[in-house]
Amino acid sequence: MSSEDELVRQAQAGDTDAFCLLAQAYERRIYSLALHYSRGRQDAEDLSQEVWLKAYAALSTFRYESSFYTWLRQITINCFLNHRRAKSYRWHNRTSDASNENYAIRDDAGSSARGLESTLQNHLVVEKVMQVLAGVTPQQRLIFLLKHQEGMTYEEIAKELGCSPGTVKKSVSRTIAKLREKLGANQEPENYMSCAAAGILR
Amino acid sequence: MHNCKLTRSSFIDLALGEIEPARATQLQTELNDCPACHEEYESLRSTLHVSNQALRSAVPGEEFWPGYRIRLQSKLVAGPVRQSENAGERPSSALSAPVSLGSQLWSALRTLATTSVRVPVPAALALLLVFGVFFFVLRAREQVQAPPSAPVELVRTVEVPVIQEKVLTRVVYVEKKERRSASGANQSERKEIPAAPNSVAVTGSDPSGALSLVGFKPTNEVKLTIIKGSSRMKNDDK
Numbered sequence: 366m367s368s369e370d371e372l373v374r375q376a377q378a379g380d381t382d383a384f385c386l387l388a389q390a391y392e393r394r395i396y397s398l399a400l401h402y403s404r405g406r407q408d409a410e411d412l413s414q415e416v417w418l419k420a421y422a423a424l425s426t427f428r429y430e431s432s433f434y435t436w437l438r439q440i441t442i443n444c445f446l447n448h449r450r451a452k453s454y455r456w457h458n459r460t461s462d463a464s465n466e467n468y469a470i471r472d473d474a475g476s477s478a479r480g481l482e483s484t485l486q487n488h489l490v491v492e493k494v495m496q497v498l499a500g501v502t503p504q505q506r507l508i509f510l511l512k513h514q515e516g517m518t519y520e521e522i523a524k525e526l527g528c529s530p531g532t533v534k535k536s537v538s539r540t541i542a543k544l545r546e547k548l549g550a551n552q553e554p555e556n557y558m559s560c561a562a563a564g565i566l567r
Numbered sequence: 568m569h570n571c572k573l574t575r576s577s578f579i580d581l582a583l584g585e586i587e588p589a590r591a592t593q594l595q596t597e598l599n600d601c602p603a604c605h606e607e608y609e610s611l612r613s614t615l616h617v618s619n620q621a622l623r624s625a626v627p628g629e630e631f632w633p634g635y636r637i638r639l640q641s642k643l644v645a646g647p648v649r650q651s652e653n654a655g656e657r658p659s660s661a662l663s664a665p666v667s668l669g670s671q672l673w674s675a676l677r678t679l680a681t682t683s684v685r686v687p688v689p690a691a692l693a694l695l696l697v698f699g700v701f702f703f704v705l706r707a708r709e710q711v712q713a714p715p716s717a718p719v720e721l722v723r724t725v726e727v728p729v730i731q732e733k734v735l736t737r738v739v740y741v742e743k744k745e746r747r748s749a750s751g752a753n754q755s756e757r758k759e760i761p762a763a764p765n766s767v768a769v770t771g772s773d774p775s776g777a778l779s780l781v782g783f784k785p786t787n788e789v790k791l792t793i794i795k796g797s798s799r800m801k802n803d804d805k
Contacts, residue, residue: 384643385640385643388636396626396635397622397623397625406627410635414639418642418643447681447682487621487624490617490621494617494621497618512583514619545610548617
């Protein structure tokens with residue numbers, strides 16, 4: 366039995382400390398999804414913590430038939446969809462300004478050492494990506510994140526969202542086309558690579 | 568034979584790993600042979616790479632997570648007690664905190680209000696159709712069963728002008744002596760002047776000389792009350 370399974374068993378028995386350890390292992394991935402989906406730091410925190418609370422409440426239903434993260438991701442997707450339905454007015458009304466303080470790129474201590482130019486360039490690139498994500502529908506955004514960030518297959522995403530793989534494929538293609546249009550598909554690839562490698566990478 | 572348009576249509580699937588290995592190998596060969604397609608594919612990959620890095624860079628730094636964990640832990644403690652299926656569940660110090668019935672009820676209501684159920688579109692349309700037909704049938708039945716509309720009784724106060732009848736009463740006192748002399752004098756005049764249709768006709772056939780109203784035709788409806796006798800007459804009779 367893996368250490369993760371052991372933690373799950375302890376959490377199922379009511380050990381909140383074990384559950385917090387589990388949460389620590391995946392908190393960044395869940396938070397990142399929530400952040401790009403909701404496009405606001407406060408909403409991302411609320412949404413991601415709602416995922417953890419629901420996961421804790423439903424922990425007894427986990428049967429070890431899949432990995433803990435696969436099970437957690439299903440809860441995450443359902444939570445996102447329910448959240449969107451409950452707050453649909455906010456999603457429509459939110460501006461696509463990615464440069465506001467709620468949705469800025471990380472500006473930690475490391476970035477100060479990297480030079481102002483690369484930081485500004487990174488900001489611009491990140492802002493463009495965020496603007497593209499802000500310009501698509503929540504479902505298209507979620508599909509793109511699940512495909513691009515989570516590496517799920519078209520079939521897996523279609524199954525989770527209750528649509529056809531063709532719809533998923535079309536949605537991903539549209540989002541990528543918008544990204545290419547925004548970032549400038551005719552630019553030299555080296556520009557992107559240098560930009561991505563310049564500083565904000567982990 | 569290489570077809571640039573056909574090859575490029577598979578680029579996204581190739582970059583995202585959604586293509587079978589055999590087809591992927593074939594595409595790679597075509598890319599190596601066609602510099603334009605190769606450049607296009609590299610451009611796509613770069614876009615995906617940059618966007619991936621941009622998404623990752625937006626995640627907050629290390630200083631964010633301790634506070635996040637504390638807030639999550641406090642929510643876990645404050646949240647409703649998990650309904651464990653295990654009878655012998657080990658009581659946790661965090662979960663053993665008493666949760667009031669009100670907060671449980673509120674949480675249940677909130678869950679009920681925010682929970683949604685996925686319904687396929689055809690099923691939803693069919694349900695809507697059934698409800699619509701049921702509604703119209705119900706309305707039509709109500710209209711058929713409804714009794715004919717009875718006249719509405721409306722009570723309203725209306726002022727109607729009432730013509731007040733005015734009764735004029737004229738008291739005529741006629742003295743007997745004067746009447747007799749007047750009757751004698753008038754007899755000759757009556758012979759000369761024909762009686763006016765509206766005048767009082769005093770017939771001479773009356774030996775007592777009493778006033779008679781035979782032939783009297785008033786032009787207006789005037790009610791006359793004639794009182795015979797007077798205080799003098801009474802004295803005379805004595």
